[in-house]
Amino acid sequence: MPKRPSQPARQLRSAASPACVRIAFCSQASRHSWSAFCVAAACTRGAGGGGGAASGSSHAATATTTNKSARTHRLYHARMSDPLELAQRLARDYLATVGERAVSPTPEAIERLAELRTPVPDGPTDAAAVLASLDAIGSPATMASAGGRFFGFVTGASLPVAVGASWLATAWDQNAAMSAMSPIAVALERVVLEWLRELLLLPEGSAGALVTGATMASFTALAAARRQLLARAGWNVDDDGLFGAPPLTVVVGEEVHVAVTKALGLLGLGRNRVVRVPADGQGRLRADRLPRLDASTVVCAQAGNVNTGACDPLGAICDAAAAAGAWVHVDGAFGLWAAAAPARAALVDGAARADSWAVDAHKWLNVPYDSGVAFVRDGAALYGAMTVPAPYLTTGGAPEPCHATPEMSRRARAVEIWAALRTLGRAGVAELVERACRHAARFAERLRAGGCEILNDVVLNQVLVAFGDDARTDAVVAAVQRDGTAWCGPTVWQGRRAMRISVSSWATSETDVERVADTILRCYDGASHKG
Numbered sequence: 277m278p279k280r281p282s283q284p285a286r287q288l289r290s291a292a293s294p295a296c297v298r299i300a301f302c303s304q305a306s307r308h309s310w311s312a313f314c315v316a317a318a319c320t321r322g323a324g325g326g327g328g329a330a331s332g333s334s335h336a337a338t339a340t341t342t343n344k345s346a347r348t349h350r351l352y353h354a355r356m357s358d359p360l361e362l363a364q365r366l367a368r369d370y371l372a373t374v375g376e377r378a379v380s381p382t383p384e385a386i387e388r389l390a391e392l393r394t395p396v397p398d399g400p401t402d403a404a405a406v407l408a409s410l411d412a413i414g415s416p417a418t419m420a421s422a423g424g425r426f427f428g429f430v431t432g433a434s435l436p437v438a439v440g441a442s443w444l445a446t447a448w449d450q451n452a453a454m455s456a457m458s459p460i461a462v463a464l465e466r467v468v469l470e471w472l473r474e475l476l477l478l479p480e481g482s483a484g485a486l487v488t489g490a491t492m493a494s495f496t497a498l499a500a501a502r503r504q505l506l507a508r509a510g511w512n513v514d515d516d517g518l519f520g521a522p523p524l525t526v527v528v529g530e531e532v533h534v535a536v537t538k539a540l541g542l543l544g545l546g547r548n549r550v551v552r553v554p555a556d557g558q559g560r561l562r563a564d565r566l567p568r569l570d571a572s573t574v575v576c577a578q579a580g581n582v583n584t585g586a587c588d589p590l591g592a593i594c595d596a597a598a599a600a601g602a603w604v605h606v607d608g609a610f611g612l613w614a615a616a617a618p619a620r621a622a623l624v625d626g627a628a629r630a631d632s633w634a635v636d637a638h639k640w641l642n643v644p645y646d647s648g649v650a651f652v653r654d655g656a657a658l659y660g661a662m663t664v665p666a667p668y669l670t671t672g673g674a675p676e677p678c679h680a681t682p683e684m685s686r687r688a689r690a691v692e693i694w695a696a697l698r699t700l701g702r703a704g705v706a707e708l709v710e711r712a713c714r715h716a717a718r719f720a721e722r723l724r725a726g727g728c729e730i731l732n733d734v735v736l737n738q739v740l741v742a743f744g745d746d747a748r749t750d751a752v753v754a755a756v757q758r759d760g761t762a763w764c765g766p767t768v769w770q771g772r773r774a775m776r777i778s779v780s781s782w783a784t785s786e787t788d789v790e791r792v793a794d795t796i797l798r799c800y801d802g803a804s805h806k807g
Contacts, residue, residue: 359403364443366411371439375423375783378760385416419763424783425792428765430582430610430737432642433781434692441695442644445688452486452688454669454676461688465677468693472649475697475705476608476635477615477628483655485662485680486637486689489648490609493634494576495539496650496682500657501574501603501632502543508571514660518544525573526550529561529588535634536576536607545574557770558733559584563592569600577604579624580611583769583776585716585736587611591626604630609648610780611736613640616702617709623735640709640737642782643692650680712737712779715789719777722793728800731769739777741796746773748803755799762792 391413420426422433434442452461469484487493502524506513509522526540528550541547554565559581569575575597577588590606597604606612606627612635614620615627627633631654637647652658655675663679678684700708713736720734723741731740743752753766753775767776775796 359407360447362404362407366407366415367439370411370415371422371436374420375425377420379420379423379425379763380757380760381417381419388413389417421781422783424781424785424788425762426781427777427779427792428763430639430778430780432639433783434644435642435696435699435782437699438643438692438696441692445691448688448691450688452686452690453678453684456670458688461690462677464688464690464694468690468697469649469651471697472635472637472693473651475616475702476612476633476651477621478633478651479628479653481655482651482653483658483675483680484652485650485658485677486686486693487648487650487681487683488646489535489638490533490607490634490636491535491538491648492682493609493636493648493650494536494605494607495542496658496662496680497605497632497634497652498536498539498543498545498574498576499661499682500652500654501605502545503661504654504657505572505574505603522572525570527553527567527569527573527575529553529559529576529578530555531559531561531578531581531583532576533578533582533607533609535609536605540576550576558586560586561588561593563589563596566593566596569597569602571601573597573600573602575602575604577606577630578611579606579608579614579627580736581738582609583738583740583767583774584732585611585738586733587614587623587735589626590624590630594626594629598629603632605632605634606630607634609634609636610639613705613709614736617706617713620709620713620736637689637693637696639780640712641693641696641705642708642780643689643696647689647693708782709737712781712784715779715784715786716777718786718789719779719793722790723796726793726797726800728797731772731774737779739779740767740769741775741777742772743775743800743803749773749775751803751806752796752799755802756796759795759799761795764796 419428421428421431424433426433448458448460450458450461452458452465455462465486469486473480473482473484485493485496487496503513505524506521511521513521524545526545526549528536530552532550532552537547537550540550551567553561553567556562559578561577566575575593577590577593579587579590581587590604594604596602608624608627612624612627612633614623631652633651635649635651637643637649638645641647650658659675659679662681663675664684669678677686697705716737716739717734719739720730723739724730729742729744731742732738741749743749750766750773753764756762756764756775764775764777767774
């Protein structure tokens with residue numbers, strides 16, 4: 277079992293500010309040198325702060341000690357007074373030790389969060405004290421999703437180069453709305469949208485938008501679909517809204533992700549007005565059960581079922597839609613990345629014939645949250661749905677990012693995506709996908725050999741596991757989460773309780789897989805004996 281994060285081993289109180297800076301250092305090995313420096317500095321500083329000369333010492337010795345003390349004091353004060361340097365140190369230490377700690381926080385760490393609930397401060401607080409407090413209380417209360425043993429919610433860790441790029445982007449503090457606000461942010465966004473389009477094998481000329489995640493990517497793309505289909509019927513939804521508008525039909529699979537239904541609700545298309553199409557045993561929409569489609573229909577297909585990883589038959593769906601003039605939207609939050617891995621690309625065959633797509637960068641590309649991407653084949657439909665002109669919004673002629681996204685003020689997400697793609701290249705992205713799929717297959721192999729039931733065909737990075745009846749399965753999931761070696765979430769698949777293992781992190785190693793498989797089997801054996 278991994279060690280739980282200890283309480284801060286020691287606290288330093290500095291008189292450098294009226295607020296009395298309190299800096300807590302954890303006892304992990306990687307923090308020893310930093311904490312030792314601070315302890316030495318504080319002690320030297322305290323010894324030199326009394327103003328009296330040390331009796332029995334020569335003037336030379338006293339001068340040497342005083343000079344060393346003054347130098348250490350200055351160095352210590354410089355380190356402590358620079359919040360950016362302190363934050364970098366704390367962040368680096370966190371990442372250096374995240375693989376050693378339990379994946380989920382301890383109950384004690386959760387309890388300490390109550391310390392954050394204070395009245396609004398009356399006056400200023402020293403920046404170093406604020407950051408130190410944030411680290412001391414916040415870091416132990418995080419999920420260790422930045423490590424290699426978090427397998428919940430299709431969550432990727434951030435590549436080191438993407439973390440570094442995020443730091444730089446934060447320092448730049450750019451509004452990526454338009455070129456006049458940030459030439460670099462817009463230039464990078466245009467580059468990465470083209471790179472992503474190529475990697476995902478989407479049609480040339482498709483327009484793209486960087487958004488917060490797949491939910492907003494689907495919202496953005498479906499807003500374009502709504503505008504286009506209503507315009508065909510002679511209705512201007514931008515000016516006249518939906519009151520009195522011709523009805524649209526939305527078709528989804530029985531296993532549609534809630535991100536899509538949320539987007540439909542936000543767009544006024546309704547979460548329950550959809551026509552649901554039955555799914556097969558792996559959660560794929562059955563194209564042979566599609567209803568009659570027409571030019572007022574949007575079909576929402578899926579690349580990557582959140583439980584099984586299975587992809588809808590996108591080619592057959594697009595065939596049916598094309599014949600009727602319907603719009604096809606593909607929710608490919610993680611599954612669309614299969615297109616970037618030649619050995620998996622057949623799983624999403626036909627995706628390029630759709631009309632719009634949603635995908636996450638913070639999942640399989642492993643860039644920091646939040647980062648999603650929307651693509652629309654017809655750029656005019658996207659820009660028409662999202663552009664709001666104003667005389668004070670200076671543009672450079674070409675469509676600006678704010679013309680393709682719901683937000684006017686937006687962070688420069690392209691910086692991290694560019695850094696990740698520039699570092700990985702095509703081969704690196706393909707290997708990132710393939711490696712996660714190999715790890716998922718190994719999990720299935722180990723657990724099946726240990727007597728567990730694998731409920732899905734492991735074609736991508738998702739593994740569904742049952743451990744007998746529902747009660748025993750729930751007991752194993754709870755035991756694994758308590759153990760702390762890994763975190764795997766529960767789900768319900770076709771009426772059965774299951775454990776869901778989602779392998780999405782670049783940091784997951786073969787050693788991690790074997791260690792976690794051992795842990796799951798140990799918890800399974802324990803639950804079996806209790807049963």
